[in-house]
Amino acid sequence: MTQPTLTTPCMRIALMGTRGIPARYGGFETFAEQLSTRLVQRGHEVTVYSRCGLLDRWGALEEYRGVRRRQVPTIFHKYLETPLSGLTTFIDSLFQRYDGILLCNAANSPLAPILKLKRTPLLINVDGIERDRAKWNKLGKAWYLLGERASVTLATRLVSDADVIADYYRETYGCDSEVIPYGVHPVARQPGASLAQFGLKRRGYILYVSRLEPENNALGVIQAYNHLNTDMPLVIVGDAPYAHEYKARLRATASKNVIFTGFQFGEAYEEFQSNCYCYVQATEVGGTHPALVESMSYGNCVIANGTPENLEVIGDSALAYPKNDFAKLGELLARVISDRDLVERYGEMARARALSQYSWDAVVSRYESLLASLIQR
Numbered sequence: 001m002t003q004p005t006l007t008t009p010c011m012r013i014a015l016m017g018t019r020g021i022p023a024r025y026g027g028f029e030t031f032a033e034q035l036s037t038r039l040v041q042r043g044h045e046v047t048v049y050s051r052c053g054l055l056d057r058w059g060a061l062e063e064y065r066g067v068r069r070r071q072v073p074t075i076f077h078k079y080l081e082t083p084l085s086g087l088t089t090f091i092d093s094l095f096q097r098y099d100g101i102l103l104c105n106a107a108n109s110p111l112a113p114i115l116k117l118k119r120t121p122l123l124i125n126v127d128g129i130e131r132d133r134a135k136w137n138k139l140g141k142a143w144y145l146l147g148e149r150a151s152v153t154l155a156t157r158l159v160s161d162a163d164v165i166a167d168y169y170r171e172t173y174g175c176d177s178e179v180i181p182y183g184v185h186p187v188a189r190q191p192g193a194s195l196a197q198f199g200l201k202r203r204g205y206i207l208y209v210s211r212l213e214p215e216n217n218a219l220g221v222i223q224a225y226n227h228l229n230t231d232m233p234l235v236i237v238g239d240a241p242y243a244h245e246y247k248a249r250l251r252a253t254a255s256k257n258v259i260f261t262g263f264q265f266g267e268a269y270e271e272f273q274s275n276c277y278c279y280v281q282a283t284e285v286g287g288t289h290p291a292l293v294e295s296m297s298y299g300n301c302v303i304a305n306g307t308p309e310n311l312e313v314i315g316d317s318a319l320a321y322p323k324n325d326f327a328k329l330g331e332l333l334a335r336v337i338s339d340r341d342l343v344e345r346y347g348e349m350a351r352a353r354a355l356s357q358y359s360w361d362a363v364v365s366r367y368e369s370l371l372a373s374l375i376q377r
Contacts, residue, residue: 011371012045012097016089017082017104017125020050021064024265026211027290028104028127031182035102038364040066047098049089051081078242079140082107090114100371103155106147112154121374123367124155126177128165128286128309148173156374159367162287164308178370181288181313183360184297187270194268195275198259200235205259206333207276207300209237209269209291210283212247217282217305217324219250224330226255230337233257237264237272273298278336278343281310284324288313288358296354301343303332317349 015032023029036046047068052060053076060071072092074085086108093101098120103112106126115122126148151158152169158177160166166177191202206225210216218236225234236254239262240247251260264272273279279295281304292313296302302318304310311320319336321328336343 009372010043010045011099011375013039013047013371014093014096014098014101015046015048015104016093016101017086017108018048020069021048021067022265024263027182030290032104034183034185034360035364035367036067037065038360039368042368047096049092051085076241083111083143086111094118099375102367102371106151107144109147109150109154110143112150116154121156121371122154123157123159123370123374124151125159125161126151126165126169127161129168157370160287162309162312164312165287180363180366181358182290182293183363184293184354184358185360186273186294186297188298189267189271189274191275192271194264194271198235198261200233202275203277204232205276206232206234206278206280207237207272207295208234208280208282209295212236212238212240212250213243214246215283215285217284219253220324220326221280221282221329222250222254222258224326224333225258226253227330228334228337231257232277232337233259235259235261235272235276237261237269239263273300276300278303280329281305282329283307283310293354293358296350297358299347299351301336301346302350303329303336314350315353317353318346
């Protein structure tokens with residue numbers, strides 16, 4: 001086990017605002033698992049708050065790879081789940097002892113004044129500009145706007161996962177933030193049961209990974225794919241608990257060679273990333289998307305939606321199409337399907353960039369140092 005250095009003494013850290021660990025939903029949960037388990041390996045005591053039903057095990061403690069998982073209740077509803085779990089988390093934390101708190105997602109910040117009662121240093125990872133997501137109604141967008149403003153006011157220090165997000169907070173609120181991206185730790189896996197379940201072969205499918213919500217553009221990817229003259233299937237990895245109408249539209253639009261796998265995690269997810277022919281990142285909202293940097297680290301040829309955030313991540317190591325130009329995406333897919341040398345070349349460039357700039361160990365070291373400096377103050 002790696003021990004903390006003298007400049008980073010053992011700390012009691014709480015990580016709040018995600019659905020909990022192990023990762024079973026999205027980027028923040030992957031982040032929470034990677035950060036918390038690695039901080040524990042460095043000798044720190046870490047508690048990750050997780051969500052349970054309203055009448056379930058409030059305050060129950062479980063251990064996951066050395067991390068303390070603390071359950072707090074919520075109502076599993078599209079608009080109530082996050083703020084209510086934030087409220088119960090913050091109330092619970094008043095009766096615990098933490099040296100530092102890391103809060104994920106600006107949507108939790110409107111209720112975060114509760115955390116200030118104990119004067120514990122508070123880092124807030126604001127994520128992307130969430131109010132731009134199409135899934136939110138006017139009330140949801142207003143809540144996220146309030147969350148941005150509350151984050152700026154309440155945080156001891158803001159954390160952004162991309163320069164584009166940091167620029168937004170600086171230009172909009174005059175608030176600087178620490179830029180710390182997500183990390184990668186690829187685990188290569190040979191084709192196994194997960195691919196066999198869907199009749200897939202190594203380097204024989206196009207991969208898309210994201211929550212199935214409108215701003216992640218699975219529909220545009222499927223429409224672009226439908227116009228291709230290929231037998232290579234498109235594999236859609238992901239789901240969304242509240243997007244029933246959108247998911248029905250995706251399935252109605254998809255041709256017979258589009259395969260929906262639902263959520264895939266752990267070894268199954270690693271198997272899908274390890275063996276695809278190329279990878280499509282179609283998101284248009286957010287900062288550094290974990291699935292994007294992960295796919296790069298596996299040496300996949302990436303085709304990305306040309307948003308500022310995605311272009312910041314890929315540099316010149318991947319192909320990009322103009323934002324939401326899915327006709328151009330179709331052209332790029334046709335090009336890479338017909339040119340394996342191109343796929344290999346971009347795959348190697350993507351791997352080199354991801355491993356050099358998005359190391360989990362480096363990411364954890366930066367959070368560790370930042371927390372220690374705030375606590376020592």
